[in-house]
Amino acid sequence: MTGPSSAVSLGASRIPGWLAPGSASGALIALIVLVLLNSFFTPNFATTSNFWNVLLQASQVVLVAVGMTLVIATGGIDLSVGSVMAIAGSVAAVQLGLGIVPATAIALAAATLVGFVNGTLITRDRIQPIVVTLATLIAGRGLAQVISNDGQLVPINEPGFEILGRGHIGPVPTPVVIALLVAAAAAFALRAMPFGRYLLSAGGNPAAARLAGVPVRRTLITAYTLSGLLAGVAGLIEVSRLGASDAAKVGVNIELDAIAAVVVGGTALTGGRATIFGTVVGALIMQVIATSFNMLLVPYAWSLALKAGIILFAVYLQRAKRV
Amino acid sequence: MEGIVKRFAGVTALDQVDFSLDTGEVHALVGENGAGKSTLVKIITGAYFRDEGAMSVEGRPVNFATPAAAQAEGVIAVHQEIHLLSYRTVAENVFLGREPRRWGLVDWTAMFDGAAALLNDLGLDMDPRATVGTLRTAQQQMVAIARGVSLGAKVLVLDEPTSSLAEREVTLLYGLIRKLKSRGTGIIYISHRFDELYAICDRVTVLRDGKYVATRRLADVERIDLICLMLGKSREALALGATAFTAHAGEASATVPLVRAHALQSGTRLRGVSLEIREGEVVGLAGLLGSGRTETARALFGADPIDGGTIEVRGKHVEIRSPNDAIAARIAFVPEDRKAEGIIPDLSVRENLTLAALPTLTKLGIVDRKQQQAVVERFMMRFAIKASNADQKIRELSGGNQQKVLLARWLCTNPDFLIVDEPTRGIDIGARGEIQALINELARQGLGVLMISSDLEELVEGSSRVRVLRDGRDVAELSRENISQDAIIRAMASGSAVAEGAQPE
Numbered sequence: 036m037t038g039p040s041s042a043v044s045l046g047a048s049r050i051p052g053w054l055a056p057g058s059a060s061g062a063l064i065a066l067i068v069l070v071l072l073n074s075f076f077t078p079n080f081a082t083t084s085n086f087w088n089v090l091l092q093a094s095q096v097v098l099v100a101v102g103m104t105l106v107i108a109t110g111g112i113d114l115s116v117g118s119v120m121a122i123a124g125s126v127a128a129v130q131l132g133l134g135i136v137p138a139t140a141i142a143l144a145a146a147t148l149v150g151f152v153n154g155t156l157i158t159r160d161r162i163q164p165i166v167v168t169l170a171t172l173i174a175g176r177g178l179a180q181v182i183s184n185d186g187q188l189v190p191i192n193e194p195g196f197e198i199l200g201r202g203h204i205g206p207v208p209t210p211v212v213i214a215l216l217v218a219a220a221a222a223f224a225l226r227a228m229p230f231g232r233y234l235l236s237a238g239g240n241p242a243a244a245r246l247a248g249v250p251v252r253r254t255l256i257t258a259y260t261l262s263g264l265l266a267g268v269a270g271l272i273e274v275s276r277l278g279a280s281d282a283a284k285v286g287v288n289i290e291l292d293a294i295a296a297v298v299v300g301g302t303a304l305t306g307g308r309a310t311i312f313g314t315v316v317g318a319l320i321m322q323v324i325a326t327s328f329n330m331l332l333v334p335y336a337w338s339l340a341l342k343a344g345i346i347l348f349a350v351y352l353q354r355a356k357r358v
Numbered sequence: 359m360e361g362i363v364k365r366f367a368g369v370t371a372l373d374q375v376d377f378s379l380d381t382g383e384v385h386a387l388v389g390e391n392g393a394g395k396s397t398l399v400k401i402i403t404g405a406y407f408r409d410e411g412a413m414s415v416e417g418r419p420v421n422f423a424t425p426a427a428a429q430a431e432g433v434i435a436v437h438q439e440i441h442l443l444s445y446r447t448v449a450e451n452v453f454l455g456r457e458p459r460r461w462g463l464v465d466w467t468a469m470f471d472g473a474a475a476l477l478n479d480l481g482l483d484m485d486p487r488a489t490v491g492t493l494r495t496a497q498q499q500m501v502a503i504a505r506g507v508s509l510g511a512k513v514l515v516l517d518e519p520t521s522s523l524a525e526r527e528v529t530l531l532y533g534l535i536r537k538l539k540s541r542g543t544g545i546i547y548i549s550h551r552f553d554e555l556y557a558i559c560d561r562v563t564v565l566r567d568g569k570y571v572a573t574r575r576l577a578d579v580e581r582i583d584l585i586c587l588m589l590g591k592s593r594e595a596l597a598l599g600a601t602a603f604t605a606h607a608g609e610a611s612a613t614v615p616l617v618r619a620h621a622l623q624s625g626t627r628l629r630g631v632s633l634e635i636r637e638g639e640v641v642g643l644a645g646l647l648g649s650g651r652t653e654t655a656r657a658l659f660g661a662d663p664i665d666g667g668t669i670e671v672r673g674k675h676v677e678i679r680s681p682n683d684a685i686a687a688r689i690a691f692v693p694e695d696r697k698a699e700g701i702i703p704d705l706s707v708r709e710n711l712t713l714a715a716l717p718t719l720t721k722l723g724i725v726d727r728k729q730q731q732a733v734v735e736r737f738m739m740r741f742a743i744k745a746s747n748a749d750q751k752i753r754e755l756s757g758g759n760q761q762k763v764l765l766a767r768w769l770c771t772n773p774d775f776l777i778v779d780e781p782t783r784g785i786d787i788g789a790r791g792e793i794q795a796l797i798n799e800l801a802r803q804g805l806g807v808l809m810i811s812s813d814l815e816e817l818v819e820g821s822s823r824v825r826v827l828r829d830g831r832d833v834a835e836l837s838r839e840n841i842s843q844d845a846i847i848r849a850m851a852s853g854s855a856v857a858e859g860a861q862p863e
Contacts, residue, residue, distance in 0.1 A: 246700075308704050
């Protein structure tokens with residue numbers, strides 16, 4: 036124990052943040068190992084085109100998982116993200132006649148609204164997050180199909196809109212740019228804005244947070260609303276890439292990939308801790324496994340088994356570190 | 359049982375405690391927080407294993423390794439929070455784990471008949487097919503006791519059985535206890551309510567700080583002596599102790615009180631508490647456990663809703679419905695339970711310290727790191743907070759340092775009125791003195807402080823005035839010249855006469 040003067044940090048005696056327990060360090064090491072192994076053993080893995088391909092494939096999960104990280108940091112969960120993607124996609128496809136900007140805006144507003152409803156039901160009416168978002172998962176999927184004329188495939192013939200999913204900025208695919216910007220913004224908000232502090236307080240000790248004047252309810256609603264918005268963005272990218280809105284298929288099961296990315300990245304399901312960087316790394320790990328297995332012609336079923344193994348291992352590591 | 363010792367990680371929780379229970383006796387176990395009541399009960403019922411000492415049942419030495427072993431000997435606990443399956447029936451709960459069987463299947467008829475017979479035998483009017491969750495708390499308690507009886511209880515431990523019962527239900531419980539007593543069942547009765555002890559118990563054993571203090575027949579001991587035993591004060595010589603309060607906080611000068619609460623009510627726990635705090639004074643709030651001390655603090659801070667009463671700040675009526683309302687009225691509150699309601703364990707000292715003041719440290723929606731750092735450094739220095747640096751997680755700090763961070767959390771919001779609930783409980787002597795000195799200094803600078811404490815020395819030496827609560831009411835006010843441990847204890851035991859006169863109309 037040193038005196039108060041040590042309030043000024045002494046670099047030497049400190050564990051660097053990225054190595055501290057609960058951070059993304061484990062996931063990062065795993066990602067590096069995976070990439071190195073694949074570079075040696077998987078033909079055509081270490082190529083520029085595959086590099087962008089992996090990032091492109093991962094970008095939607097990253098978007099959804101960033102929102103999921105915020106929700107999980109509060110100790111909650113959002114199962115509705117896949118259905119929200121479908122809603123956003125359907126709304127955009129149906130409304131494209133109004134022009135790209137209005138259609139996009141309406142679609143994102145719809146997605147945001149679903150998130151807001153989730154948050155309100157959870158905080159005001161005190162229904163468990165898993166129940167509320169399971170309900171919106173089911174209802175949302177139906178709603179998306181209703182919007183797109185009873186689940187018909189709605190083709191998109193609007194080259195401008197297709198930039199969102201298929202365009203490039205320089206060599207970088209547009210979805211990758213969007214995902215990176217969103218992740219950076221979320222990481223900044225968590226670190227530098229009161230919202231981030233409130234989020235971790237509300238998730239870490241809600242009773243104490245309330246007594247400290249933290250607007251717990253507003254913070255939770257914001258987290259779910261943002262999760263909805265980000266799922267909406269992912270939904271728009273998806274339909275833009277496909278060139279059509281398929282309300283029955285868009286975003287199916289993505290909540291599982293997103294939760295896996297969050298958990299593998301080192302965010303605790305119990306709430307109170309969050310690492311956006313870890314989540315991005317987690318999503319990349321999942322994608323590298325999927326892509327490399329695909330290239331190695333390993334059956335899809337086996338890649339699922341390995342994914343499951345990785346998730347369990349990540350949670351096991353979190354357990355071991357918490358003493 | 360004799361000479362029971364229990365240590366947790368080197369800390370002695372029970373030190374040489376003796377306890378005996380006769381057949382058909384109701385024996386009360388009393389003591390303030392941390393006295394060791396629950397540890398003793400857990401050893402008796404097999405949840406913990408003693409480190410030293412001997413235990414015997416009916417003269418035979420016993421060693422309970424598990425609660426099941428204790429149950430097999432007929433020693434059964436009925437807990438404060440009742441452990442029952444609320445979606446199952448009364449009968450299922452009574453026979454849980456030993457359902458009557460027939461051909462390997464549950465024999466429902468035998469189970470319901472058995473439960474009905476048992477309830478009838480105990481004089482309980484209850485349907486064995488009723489779902490436990492739909493019953494009132496009192497009835498649920500009866501079910502738990504009935505379960506204990508059907509397990510063949512020779513010793514029943516009732517841990518605060520009346521804490522959530524209405525008065526009429528308490529009478530019902532007494533009836534059941536007398537019935538069990540007449541059948542020779544020994545009952546260990548834990549309660550903070552003196553009326554109950556005198557109504558139902560034969561003997562009382564007092565524990566304090568993990569040590570055995572005394573065993574008395576209730577018929578032979580006066581309330582005030584019992585309180586003295588619990589608090590560890592001799593009635594004759596209530597000498598001044600050694601706390602770090604250098605001098606009494608100043609008397610108030612302003613005419614309009616800073617905060618005035620009138621007739622605060624909340625359920626049965628708060629039945630009309632009025633008090634006033636002026637600038638620059640430390641008002642002590644005294645009372646035994648369950649007297650409404652913490653509830654008063656929480657009501658003032660908007661942490662719990664109130665059913666009645668008014669709060670004025672600087673002469674103006676304010677509605678305080680949430681902590682945010684209280685914070686807006688420049689009220690600060692350091693709660694009793696640091697872990698559950700104070701710290702955010704996984705956040706750093708920096709984030710914990712600035713949590714309440716965050717809105718004032720924000721520019722254009724972004725936390726101003728420089729300003730935040732300045733505040734953190736200032737308070738870490740001023741309060742001598744020992745942490746390796748501001749980024750250390752608060753859960754790694756000692757209790758005293760956590761408490762200092764929580765005090766700092768509030769003082770950096772520049773409050774007018776500070777409520778501290780047990781500010782030095784569970785804190786080592788050094789940090790304790792520092793915190794007491796700090797409260798003293800803050801009051802001298804004009805802060806109004808309401809200090810709740812079960813440490814009488816702390817109240818006597820740190821308060822400008824002491825308000826005494828009993829059973830959810832304020833029963834006495836001791837002004838500066840009248841504050842003494844003796845006076846506080848007297849008021850706790852019986853202060854009604856003083857109260858009626860002193861109570862605001």
